[in-house]
Amino acid sequence: MLEKVRDIHLEIDQYDVRSKEQLEQFRLRFISRKGVITELFEGLKSVPAEDRRAVGQELNGLKNRAQERFDQFSQFIDEQHASANSAPPIDLTLPVLPNLTGTRHPLNLVRQRIIQIFERIGFNVADGPEIESDWYNFGALNFPDNHPARDMQDTFFVAKSPNGDPAQDMLLRTHTSNVQIRLMERQKPGTAFKPIRSIMPGRVYRNETISARAHCLFHQVEGLYIDRNVGFKDLKDTLYHFVKEMFEPGTRIRFRPSYFPFTEPSAEIDISCQICGGKGCTICKHSGWVEIAGSGMVDPQVIANCGIDPEEYTGFAFGMGIERITQLKYVVNDLRLYTENDVRFLRQFEGL
Structure with missing residues (x-):
């Protein structure tokens, strides 16, 4: 058991983390409830009683070392992210951008x-x-029923009268x-x-x-x-x-x-x-x-x-x-x- 603890301790010290994905892999292997350190703690019951105290101390040290390394890696990743998203320093010697105003159409x-x-x-x-009726757009203005402006090719009709009465048609006004x-x-x-x-x-x-x-x-x-x-x-x-x-x-x-x-x-x-x-x-x-x-x-x-x-x-x-x-x-x-x-x-x- 002690030899296995020392091997994992060495692995933690040599582990390198450069991204959030690698940090998550570190957490799953060493810190999570299904990680190797948790498995070692579960195996402590099989250690002879006279050695259990010493092995338990080694396991606590291993757990603390894993948490310490995880915190160091987390801080490194956060600093790296902040540095990538930080705005460049303001150059006060640069000329001011003109105040661009909108224009009227x-x-x-x-x-x-x-x-x-x-x-x-x-x-x-x-x-x-x-949106107007045929009467206000055409009829009251003396447009005869056969005037070309009444044709569908010239006018957008919204609704045609169900009884065929052009005075009841609805359309988008043409003037x-x-x-x-x-x-x-x-x-x-x-x-x-x-x-x-x-x-x-x-x-x-x-x-x-x-x-x-x-x-x-x-x-x-x-x-x-x-x-x-x-x-x-x-x-x-x-x-x-x-x-x-x-x-x-x-x-x-x-x-x-x-x-x-x-x-x-x-x-x-x-x-x-x-x-x-x-x-x-x-x-x-x-x-x-x-x-x-x-x-x-x-x-x-x-x-x-x-x-x-x-x-x-x-x-x-x-x-x-x-x-x-x-x-x-x-x-x-x-x-x-x-x-x-x-x-x-x-x-x-x-x-x-």
């Missing part, structure tokens, strides 16, 4: 600028639901004109009519293939002015003011006759290309002009659909894409950049 910059321009001439901001209808509906017949002078910025959705020139999600700002004696000249003066404030001095503007179901007469608004200065480029298709908005006098039937007397009240409406305005203002040639969150693109707008 270019679409938000342009959206806020548009709101600012129209608020200064008396327009307030209105909002409405993005913010639904807010115009809701605003006009609030003006109850027989009460004092308050003129409507509002703009409606917001997200809209159309089922289009994503490319450099088109996206299935984009942003619009529409405007509506309803009151007595509102004429086409009021529309032109309003949009002339907007172009003057938003773009470079000397920007030209023109109105082209067009067609929209909810306005009559209707016109599309073009401005001289901000990219090439009107000389011709790929953005303006070498024409020198870029379309920025659609507009017109609100159709009397649309006014009547909302419970307002079209014989007494008239109004104009317009709508423009924020992405298009941003493209012209900051020379962005790919609509996908707005939604890809490329930091290299977004950092170009620091300080704006």
Whole structure:
């Protein structure tokens, strides 16, 4: 027994531990309840009585030595781990890192600028639901049942009416004109009519293939002015003011006759290309002009659909894409950049 104790004592003294795995192996062999030292203590009963005291002292010394070595190894492993995870000393002579601040998204910059321009001439901001019924998105705006915009290729439908009534269909709005209808509906017949002078910025959705020139999600700002004696000249003066404030001095503007179901007469608004200065480029298709908005006098039937007397009240409406305005203002040639969150693109707008 004493010879076996001396052999294990020598093994403990020669044992080398460099990792947590080796430390665990040491513990299992010498210290655990199933280790060799425990087995020796269990074999003490077979030692003759006259030698049992001496062997017991040797075993206690062996157990203490094993625990001492285990504590030394544990301390070594902890110090090694702490050294590996400790931070390098701070060099106080190094220059301070700049305080990098975030930037505002270019679409938000342009959206806020548009709101600012129209608020200064008396327009307030209105909002409405993005999931809308067919009536508010199409029906009340004079879209006939066979209009292409009602086709599934252009519109994201959320729910179709079980009885086939298109007025009950639910969809993602394709323009913010639904807010115009809701605003006009609030003006109850027989009460004092308050003129409507509002703009409606917001997200809209159309089922289009994503490319450099088109996206299935984009942003619009529409405007509506309803009151007595509102004429086409009021529309032109309003949009002339907007172009003057938003773009470079000397920007030209023109109105082209067009067609929209909810306005009559209707016109599309073009401005001289901000990219090439009107000389011709790929953005303006070498024409020198870029379309920025659609507009017109609100159709009397649309006014009547909302419970307002079209014989007494008239109004104009317009709508423009924020992405298009941003493209012209900051020379962005790919609509996908707005939604890809490329930091290299977004950092170009620091300080704006």
